[in-house]
Amino acid sequence: MVPKPALERLCRIYTSLEEMDTAASVYASSRELEDMTGIPAHTLRKDISYLDQPGPGGGKYRVERLMAVLEQTLGLKRRPKVCVAGLGPLGQLCLKMLCSRREFEVVAGFDANINVIELTESDVDLFPSYELPAVARARGIELAVLTVADGEVEKTAARLYDGGVRGILNYTGVTVPPEYGFDVRSVSLFEELRILAAGLRAAEK
Amino acid sequence: MVPKPALERLCRIYTSLEEMDTAASVYASSRELEDMTGIPAHTLRKDISYLDQPGPGGGKYRVERLMAVLEQTLGLKRRPKVCVAGLGPLGQLCLKMLCSRREFEVVAGFDANINVIELTESDVDLFPSYELPAVARARGIELAVLTVADGEVEKTAARLYDGGVRGILNYTGVTVPPEYGFDVRSVSLFEELRILAAGLRAAEK
DNA sequence: ATGTGTGAATTTATTCACAGCT
DNA sequence: AGCTGTGAATAAATTCACACAT
Structure with a gap:
């Protein structure tokens, strides 16, 4: 079960990912996301680890993939x-x-x-x-x-x-x-x- | 030092106090405030206990006084x-x-x-x-x-x-x-x- | 070498329970 | 009798630290 504050932060992260120029930056590290969101990198990694399928263990996050997983887990794709x-x-x-x-x-x-x-x-x-x-x-x-x-x-x-x-x-x-x-x-x-x-x-x- | 979530709840409480008809109800218990705000009575009492001068030990809160103390402690009286x-x-x-x-x-x-x-x-x-x-x-x-x-x-x-x-x-x-x-x-x-x-x-x- | 994923440790916040006031 | 105020107990969230993947 994902903690509620984590849920809110994940939505903030999603917003920041949206703002990124997906063409320019295909990958993003937790550190880079910290600079964009203000959420500390370790908190951010922990939050992402609550998702069904977090990132791929090593290497940076693939922006597009991360957004897809967020949409999935947070139920954003359903068009509420x-x-x-x-x-x-x-x-x-x-x-x-x-x-x-x-x-x-x-x-x-x-x-x-x-x-x-x-x-x-x-x-x-x-x-x-x-x-x-x-x-x-x-x-x-x-x-x-x-x-x-x-x-x-x-x-x-x-x-x-x-x-x-x-x-x-x-x-x-x-x-x-x-x-x-x-x-x-x-x-x-x-x-x-x-x-x-x-x-x-x-x-x- | 008052926890940040408590601070937010205190502001919510202030809003609810404002909504009250001050003429009709001079006093309010933590239980009554729970019904108005959705914040559990014990949480609410704890929050209020963070204030410089909480209520008067026994008996219900005097609405007017509580609002004054909130304005004071939360810095609302200053007209930011x-x-x-x-x-x-x-x-x-x-x-x-x-x-x-x-x-x-x-x-x-x-x-x-x-x-x-x-x-x-x-x-x-x-x-x-x-x-x-x-x-x-x-x-x-x-x-x-x-x-x-x-x-x-x-x-x-x-x-x-x-x-x-x-x-x-x-x-x-x-x-x-x-x-x-x-x-x-x-x-x-x-x-x-x-x-x-x-x-x-x-x-x- | 750099960066994630996560159990364990720590910090923070909430809930309880009861002493003390009116 | 009823209600607050608050230390102590519990629960929750955050931070750490390191194994593991690339």
């Missing part, structure tokens, strides 16, 4: 099905970004306001919020990007749960109710800045 | 000085959100494109990117919200470093170069979704 709940400016931005790459399958967008749904242009099917549970179930949505107004988080969480959604990327400023057992990653502007501020303060002392 | 680098749609959104509350002192916005600077309406002073180091130094900016295009991250990071900025909230899709020793929190749409996807996959097995 994702929706966007809340189509304000931020939600629309997320929708656009998600559509700009093939990585995830963007299955639906939801908003409480029907006008928004009619006025928004998108390749993705848009629905009023109350249809969320039915649509999510019918289409097998696994992940949601939560960009609703703070006041709607509670109701939306309940609907996502009814729809069988398992993981939430929470862009709102409030806490996703924990009782549903979602896997949540929170990305609140203020909370993240607070953590940074607290870190600075802690470093000083 | 923050800037936004990159004034595309996301950057402008962040700028607006930051200005809507008094919590941080929003000191400046930066963009490579001078037209953007002239056309954007904001209470905050806006500058072209090359002035970043000088302005950041002159105004004592500590934190930056990084919302530039992916291709500009490297150059911007160098400028932030020259400006004496210590922490970065990274909204871009690429890694902030680690060599400057920034305290970074990354909030990349794709990377976060990948972590969620990997988590689901790991849970299945």
